[in-house]
Amino acid sequence: MASELSKSPVPDAQSVREQSLAVSGLACERDGRLLFEGLEFTLAPGAAVQVEGANGAGKSTLIRTLIGSASDFTGTIAWQGLAFPRGLAAMRASLLYIGHYAGVRRGLTPLENLAWYGAGQDDAMRALELVGLYGFEDVLCQQLSAGQNRRVALARLYLPDSPPLWILDEPLAALDVTGVAGLETQMNCHLRRGGSVLLTSHQPVNIAPLQRVNLADFSPRMAVEEELHRAV
Amino acid sequence: MQFQFENFASFLAMNGHGPYVWFSYGVTIAVMAALVLVPVLRQRQMREAFRRQLRQEQARRRSEIARAASETAAAD
Amino acid sequence: MEKWANMKLSWQWFHRLGSPRWFYQKTSAWLPWLGAAALLLLAVGCTWGLGFAPQDAKQGNSYRIIYIHVPAAFLALAGYYIMAICGAIGLIWKMKLSFVVMRAAAPIGAVLTFVALLTGAVWGKPTWGTYWVWDARITSMLILLFLYLGVMALSGAFSRELSGDKASALLALVGTVNIPIIYKSVDWWFTLHQPATLKLTQASTIDPSMFYPLITMIAGFYLFYAWVLILHTRGLILQREWRTQWVRELLGQSAPAAKA
Amino acid sequence: MQSESVGDGRKRIAEPVLRPAVPAAAPGFFTLFRTELTLAVRRRSDIVNPLLFFVTVLALMPIGIGPEPEMLSRMAAGLIWVMALLSTLLSQESLFRSDYEDGSLEQLALQSQPLYFPVLAKVLVHWLVTGVPLAVLSPLLGMMLNLGQAGYWPLLLSLVLGTASLSLIGAVGAALTVALRRPGLLLALIIMPLYVPVLIFGTGTVQAALDGYGYGPQLAILGAILAAAAALAPLAAAGAIRISLEN
Incomplete structure (x- = not known):
């Protein structure tokens, strides 16, 4: 692909x-x-x-x-x-800033979080897969572990068109x-x-x-x- | 413009309204005095606290020097 | 957008320029004179108002409380605006000194509002038989007291001094925008529920012999407010700058500097 | 155009692909609003708690004051309005708290787009989620407190307009106290005085209707307060957020 x-x-x-x-x-x-x-x-x-x-x-x-x-x-x-x-x-x-706090809304799913940062559907899916969150795309972030939440934030680095x-x-x-x-x-x-x-x-x-x-x-x-x- | 009351007693009584007037004046004067004195007292407190800290600092340093001197003496 | 961004994010940092120190030294010289003038005016005003002003036809001698109630009420409101203006200066030009003045102005204003409320209540007793009267002016004064307490509570709630200053400055600004609205709506509310007799707001037409002592008292209160504000600001400056060199020298003047 | 494998061996064409420094696609007002709405709907308890508080406290009033219908009807409008004010205040604290804790408030502040719109979107959702249900529920409570017949419609209208202003003004307090550990009471202390005009004209509307006069002017003033609050409060809240983020 x-x-x-x-x-x-x-x-x-x-x-x-x-x-x-x-x-x-x-x-x-x-x-x-x-x-x-x-x-x-x-x-x-x-x-x-x-x-x-x-x-x-x-x-x-x-x-x-x-x-x-x-x-x-x-x-x-x-x-x-x-x-x-x-x-x-x-x-x-x-600027793309990821601070001490991940900047990931716990009430949203990883896909919705990345959509909020302006990513398309398939870009977000691929980015989440690259950070090892395959299969967790539609799970609410509040149910994910702290490490996984951090990876959702880091997924922003894998999006195309990054600042x-x-x-x-x-x-x-x-x-x-x-x-x-x-x-x-x-x-x-x-x-x-x-x-x-x-x-x-x-x-x-x-x-x-x-x-x-x-x-x-x-x-x-x-x-x-x-x-x-x-x-x- | 002359003094409104015959003597000091009626000045205090103010035909019945004295307590109210003197109470409110008393409270106001007390509050204003507090407004002036609080910063002055606080500054004096700060001065003393700083002096105390100074003395502790010197005492600690003197004990350090004394201990260092005794250690060197013990080491020889 | 350019000018606004530049002004809003002005990076001047006065702390380094030692402006609190300049303020402390500049005021040391003439502060006692200001205090003496204030006390003199207050003394003259009090004796004049209490002893020499004529009795009021309707209220007898209890109206003499006006000579502290009205100036305190004036100062309470003016004090809030002074506090908010200092906060605004601090927010826009990042001046630490104006934040210190704002912090000093808050308790003074609150105390003067309390004095105005207390004297108003005590004055109500002989005139209407009850201590607390839901008169428009007194109700607005009560809300002003809550505004002061809110600013003081907020400024104390932050661990970092600077954040506390900025937050309470913003709250003071929001408060000033609301004060006229609150006063107008309370007046409207009061006239709506207007029991016929209560008429504290319109003081009886005051003839000159009663008016001049009031003017001296108001002037005396303004001078007193300036004096106390500077006193409190100087105290706060020492508290905030205790680490700096000039404060240590100032405080530890007589301490022998024992060289380690 | 060189290509190299990445991580799990898929080919990737890598060439200078950095776009010029155009502002990141900041989410428009509608996406902000939609996200906030989904967030609010998912946090069911934030919707129900203020309503439960509103109903239970008003149900306790007759027990405390006594059930005489005549006295209750005189106090109904004032009681309902004060309780609406308190329940809005109760739910105000959580407006920015969750965003502050997970860092998205900081991301919002970094957008090159002014903070005015996200704050407005949040307040709009907060109003829809707490203010409007309160207003819709108020006639039921009016009946419980034996409110006069003419008072139901003005009560509903004044609450709809009033709670919007309450949410907007409360947002400034919420933004000022978001960085504190336990902001609850402090938020009430600093915001309560600012609620006074809304409370006065809110109850004034219902009172005027009960006394048989037209309640148009009071409602107009409530609308004016709302217009002013909608214009100014988000600006103050945005400034407050920037101050809290510096803490």
């Missing part, structure tokens, strides 16, 4: 090359605690970035800041050369070995098609070309606690 992936017009190279996410001098704070500062990286089309860091180092806060959910940060985030907030609307138009920028928070969590392999293959395929992936993960991910960004390297030079000690 040779699936015809290129239904949409082929974008010219100029618009693909420009779809890059540039982060410079980014500092995020949460509850008065400075998580990191001076963060620098650029996510070019066809490349991937893995954000690492201990729990509580600010990975989720960084992700929420990148998708524009959190707004108290300094530094610049630019999509297609356009800094936030003007660039945010354009970035969201080409170029993927931002995934801990995508490999709660996935078995075959699930991880399939996801890595799909991410590599997405990168080859000129898309870009930004993900957080504790375990190594074999996708190429991969840039690893560790938040520990950008921890605040003078943590506020030390400032406290200096005053004492």
